[in-house]
Amino acid sequence: MTTLLETDAVLKRGLGELVRADPVMAKLAASGVTPLLRKRPPGFEGLAWIVVGQQVSTASAAAIWTRLRQILEPPGPDVLLRLSDEDLRAAGLSAGKVRTLRALATEIVAGRLPLDGLQNRPAGEAHDLLTRVKGIGPWTADVYLLFCLGHPDAFPSGDLAVQEAARLAYGLEARPDARTLTALAERWRPWRGVAAKMLWAYYRMVKSREGAPA
CATH class of the missing domain: 1.10.340.30 (Hypothetical protein; domain 2)
Structure with missing residues (x-):
């Protein structure tokens, strides 16, 4: 049965898995990037x-x-x-x-x-x-x-903020499109949802430093 992203403890567990699996995620976490749970009611x-x-x-x-x-x-x-x-x-x-x-x-x-x-x-x-x-x-x-629903592996690859954050975090020449980002995200299974939250948090951090609204 899938463990849902319903608590900060599960989010922390997923982040730990990402940090161990991906040096870039480890670098983001070490720099203070903190994903937020941010649940909404289902239905x-x-x-x-x-x-x-x-x-x-x-x-x-x-x-x-x-x-x-x-x-x-x-x-x-x-x-x-x-x-x-x-x-x-x-x-x-x-x-x-x-x-x-x-x-x-x-x-x-x-x-x-x-x-x-x-x-x-x-x-x-x-x-x-x-x-x-x-x-x-x-x-x-x-x-x-x-x-x-809190599915830990759901991944909105078409989200522009996630795409731009991935470009910055991974030093890509251009912002990846949805297909490219989906391929990059394979390394994050089964915690792609946590990776998305990390990238959103990183995007907000970058925009905050630039003085622009996130």
């Missing part, structure tokens, strides 16, 4: 939060989510389907995110996406079920698996 609310946060700043995502939660009570797929597009757009959602959330809610209500049971499925199978929903791409699926 529709957690996945909807990730969709809302796509391609917008943290502040914008928080504002949109606050407005959405005011009309999405309780936060479930059936409630969302009763809201009009105008209601959802007024909360700050783009037309694309409205379509994605509607598709997600429809699949859950129809029973084609067993969201409540994904935690008991292998990560690959859960990933495939999520990405079958129109508008749910690999990044969204991986972030949900990592932050909401």
